[in-house]
Amino acid sequence: MTDVYTIPAWRGSPADMTGTTALVVGGAGGVGEGVVRALLSAGAKVVVGGRDQGRLDAFSARLRTDGADVSQLTTAVLDGLSADLGPTVQSLVTEHGRFDVAVVSVASWGDQGRKPLLALSDEEWDALVAANQTVVFRLYRALVPALARTGSLVQLNGMSADIPFPGAGGVASAAAATKSLTRTLAAELGSRGPRVYEMVLGVVRTRARQLAGVDDNRWIDGTQIGEHVAELATAVSPLTGTVLQYFVDKVAGPQATPPQD
Numbered sequence: 309m310t311d312v313y314t315i316p317a318w319r320g321s322p323a324d325m326t327g328t329t330a331l332v333v334g335g336a337g338g339v340g341e342g343v344v345r346a347l348l349s350a351g352a353k354v355v356v357g358g359r360d361q362g363r364l365d366a367f368s369a370r371l372r373t374d375g376a377d378v379s380q381l382t383t384a385v386l387d388g389l390s391a392d393l394g395p396t397v398q399s400l401v402t403e404h405g406r407f408d409v410a411v412v413s414v415a416s417w418g419d420q421g422r423k424p425l426l427a428l429s430d431e432e433w434d435a436l437v438a439a440n441q442t443v444v445f446r447l448y449r450a451l452v453p454a455l456a457r458t459g460s461l462v463q464l465n466g467m468s469a470d471i472p473f474p475g476a477g478g479v480a481s482a483a484a485a486t487k488s489l490t491r492t493l494a495a496e497l498g499s500r501g502p503r504v505y506e507m508v509l510g511v512v513r514t515r516a517r518q519l520a521g522v523d524d525n526r527w528i529d530g531t532q533i534g535e536h537v538a539e540l541a542t543a544v545s546p547l548t549g550t551v552l553q554y555f556v557d558k559v560a561g562p563q564a565t566p567p568q569d
């Protein structure tokens with residue numbers, strides 16, 4: 309199958325993020341990896357946040373082995389649910405200055421596996437809400453003060469924010485809730501704070517899927533999401549003024565409206 313992706317007509321030359329600093333929470337994850345690669349390619353200094361130094365080290369090593377320029381890549385242990393999140397983010401600001409863009413790309417499927425909604429125990433429900441909803445709230449509370457006034461905050465979310473997801477009701481309800489959180493934050497900040505974006509994504513070609521032999525070149529590449537993030541961060545995207553965005557179709561690219569079918 310040939311790659312059907314063509315650079316959308318609205319895209320100009322790639323965004324130049326030279327001199328800017330990005331924080332990507334969940335940057336070593338499936339979607340985050342492509343975002344990190346694209347932001348590095350755009351010239352940004354990139355800090356990747358995640359909960360485990362070993363996983364972060366393995367991620368950096370893989371990028372280096374793949375030939376990526378990692379001279380501007382650093383990692384930071386950061387847990388969105390930890391009591392020391394605020395001080396941890398503050399110490400990153402002390403080290404790097406306020407961030408020009410922060411990307412929240414976190415998810416957790418939980419340990420319960422696929423289950424119908426009503427089969428979830430209270431403990432499973434609470435864990436899913438904490439890991440997928442509370443974490444985003446806590447990250448926003450810590451990250452907004454860590455952003456430059458002219459900076460951007462981007463949440464990467466899935467279509468389960470809008471549509472049913474049988475067998476993953478806890479994850480889906482958190483996706484809908486965090487879409488709401490993000491839009492509320494954008495409305496509350498208005499033009500007085502960093503620009504806030506909710507980016508609802510279609511299926512992404514992740515390394516984990518590819519390792520499992522599941523891939524389709526019609527799916528979105530993580531780097532394309534990162535290229536769009538770079539265009540939003542540098543305010544060169546036509547969607548710079550649009551809070552709620554859908555990047556569901558690789559050919560159509562990012563849109564201000566959900567898929568119509």
Ligand SMILES: NC(=O)c1ccc[n+]([C@@H]2O[C@H](COP(=O)([O-])OP(=O)(O)OC[C@H]3O[C@@H](n4cnc5c(N)ncnc54)[C@H](OP(=O)(O)O)[C@@H]3O)[C@@H](O)[C@H]2O)c1
Pocket residue numbers: 333334335336337338339340357358359360363386387388389413414415416443464465466467483509510511512513514
């Ligand atoms: N994969 C897709 O096809 C797809 C499609 C559409 C939308 N999305 C959306 O993209 C986002 C990321 O999904 P993904 O597929 O990349 O998931 P993933 O591969 O599981 O990655 C999630 C990342 O989040 C980090 N993380 C989880 N909990 C955290 C916490 N408390 N504090 C800090 N970091 C935490 C994980 O790092 P550690 O475990 O090392 O901390 C991991 O790097 C989600 O919002 C998802 O809905 C994904």
